[in-house]
Amino acid sequence: MRTKIIATIGPASRSREVLSRLITAGVRIFRLNFSHGSASMFVDLVRLLRELEAECGSPVTILQDLSGPKIRIGEIPDGAISVGKGDRVLLGPKAPAGAVLPFIPFTNQPVLNGLEAGDRLVLSDGGLQFRVLGTAPEGCFELEADNSGIITSRKGLALPGKSVRLPALTEKDRKDLADGLELGVDAVALSFVQTPEDIRDAKEIIAASGRKHIPVIAKLERQNAVDRLDDILAEADVIMVARGDLGVECPLPALPAMQKRIIRACNRAAKPVIVATQMLLSMVNSPSPTRAETTDVANAVLDGADCVMLSEETAMGNFPVETVEFMKEIAAKAEELHFETQRLAEPADEKGTADFLAYAACLLAEKTGARGIVSHSMTGASARLISSRRPRQMVWALTPDQAVLRALNFSWGIVPQDIPVDIPGHVARAERFVDTAPDFEKGDNVVITAGQPKAGRKPRGTNMVKIYRK
Template structure:
């Protein structure tokens, strides 16, 4: 299977036994959700995963998911509100309860309140409850009309579809969590509610301060982030299509097309892309997914997703291992359709030499019916570019750099491998790996890409494509 699976760890999956089964079934990226705690909660878990990494002999990527500036209402005095379509409520800061004799929703966020105006849409509880502001009231409060029937409880998220929210993606908690996570040894961080390229650069600056170079995942959850996708792609390492909050921000009928466009842009930029949220949600409590869910996962793979992510399914569901097994098989079947229908596509004309070398390697592998592609690079960039072309062959990404090694787990079809640094030449390292790899059998043809410098010169990147016969 070429598609990568990300599993969120929670009470259902944090035992050595379950984690071992997840690894054996192909999970290589584990998501640590910092929305529900801080670094101290993950110390033992990270140590356990590193031990399992050694036992299984495969690189595991620990993805720290930062909580971001989640906007929430306060505690409802009644505990819950049962609302019907057409009901009116008041949204406002503490102290504004008495401005009108209506149910009161406390919301203490002055910058957001100051931006509201009549006619704005307000969505609560991940889209479950929808309102329209009908009137501005004293003390910074607003009257709203309910647009549907439902139940509202305390501390639910608030979103303003179509309205820019000028809050930085990294809160003080996120900055502390990232620093603590780096100290614990996380391999990547996901930034929630990204809106601008500067959000990504803020995280990268903190990472650089700690002498690290781990990938940053830009979670696209707001419309204005999608509007600036090209700028964000220029600075981020990975993109996540976070369909939960994004589905609140934009009309739901637009979401499938938006997902496809985001994935297409990431593929063109050779940046790995993750599709997330409610992929096999019914398996939280059922041993098999719905037909719609299986189609959703398959379509994400066919769209070009590098990774598909499980959240509640593995964190708190009753069937975490079974969910992964279903996802593996769905992805495997979708990949067969991909290989039957899709042809190698050349890079865009404005792309540079590295992109065309990667394409040449894939084309050579296809025309010669090679058994594998082996790509050696220090940063892993060459393997990612090859991955973006979606060749039929497995891509072995060789690197001596441990950060680059674990970063390659995000790329479709790439198997990260550590190389023998006792050998100085990159080509020599690649050939040595092929000779020692038991999966590549004698008589196999392998396409190699490497950065082979002239004697006495430092490598300047990939400059060689070669067919090697084992």
């Protein structure tokens, strides 16, 4: 399967048995949600994943998902507030003396400072919507409900269409990231990214830890992040279309087109892109998905997603393995359609030498009916460029760097492969891999890309494409 599946680990999937079955079903990226814990809670889980990685013989990527500055209300004094359309409530840090309206505690002062009459305010992932009427005593605001519902403690709050500048890395996130790197995570996802500076902050922490090749994933959950997509793409290693909070921030009818535009931009930039949230949500309680869900997953693949992500489905669902198996089958059928309808596209004229080498490798593979493409790459950059062209052939990415191997799990169609460095030549290593790998039969054509430096010089990136016959 070319499209990669990310599975979130939770109570339904923490056991050795279920994790082993998820790996057998095709999962190579496991998400640890730090919104619901700290590094100390994941120590045994990381150890178990490394044991299973050794048993399966394939790189397993551990993704740390930081909680970010999620804006939440406080604890409701009576546990819950029931509101009807047109009802009025107070929102603020302290209930005014003698107040008769229901009170919602909220102490995020930067958000309160930016509220104005007429602003829209959304609670409970879009379930409840309010309009700000004006100010009230004790720094509160009076709100009017646009629909009916129940408000419970600690629910998320959003301000659609309004920019609230909060750094993506909270103090908790900074500690969690440092602890996660020490624990051995392979990638980190930043929640509520708004600017390229958010990504640079995370990369500085990673650099200070001494870890290399740790991808930083920018989760697009706010409209102002989408508005700065090109700038964020230049800094991020991977993009996630996080449709949960993004669907609250943006009008729902606009979300499908927004997803397609984000994926298209990522494909052009050769950056892996993940589509997440409610992909097979019904399978939390059902052994099969809805027809709409199967179409959603297929469309994400056809749009060009490198990865599709499962959250509640594998974290707390009753059918975590069956969900992955369904997703794998849906993606495979979508990939078949992709090859029926899409043709290998030449890079734009402004692209560089590396892009045209990747295109040449894919073109050679297509025209010669090659069994596969083998890319020797120390950083994985060449393999990712080949992946971005979406060749019919699988791409075996050879590298001796374990961090690079695990980072390559995010890219479509790539099979990361550890390669020994007992012989110096990159081409020689690639040819030996073809000669010894059971994936290739005698007489198969295989396209090889590698960096072949002049004698006595260090490699400076991929500079060679050749056809090799086993």
